[in-house]
Amino acid sequence: MIAKTEREFQILRNSLERELKLIEYSIQKTTEKLKDFEKKHGISSEEFHKKFEKGEIGDSQEFMLWASEFEALELLKKDRDAIIRMLKLCR
Incomplete structure (x- = not known):
């Protein structure tokens, strides 16, 4: 068990919720770029x-950036899903 007291659970939940908001913002911005x-x-x-x-399709600098943004979005989505699972355990 990571948190032993209700306060510790609250801190953990709040931290995860803040991180989730940051990731969702990053997903939005990355999606716009794509x-x-x-x-x-x-x-x-x-x-x-x-x-x-x-x-x-080639490997121009622009295509490298596009591929990087696409891969970043996939990682962000995985992180978002992991945080959502963790938040469910903290409720």
């Missing part, structure tokens, strides 16, 4: 990333 790339290039980020991983 939409800009998609609009510019006329392809979804998912399709772009598949082609990028296969080496079918």
Whole structure:
């Protein structure tokens, strides 16, 4: 058990809730960046990333940035899901 008292659980919950808000904000901003790339290039980020991983689309600096944003979004979503699971345990 991580927290022994109700106060410790409250601190843990509050910290997780703050982190969740930061991650959700980052997801929103990253999604906006991906939409800009998609609009510019006329392809979804998912399709772009598949082609990028296969080496079918090139490796320009812009494509490297797009791929990085896409991968960051995937990590952010995993972190968000983990925090949501942890918050359920703290209720």
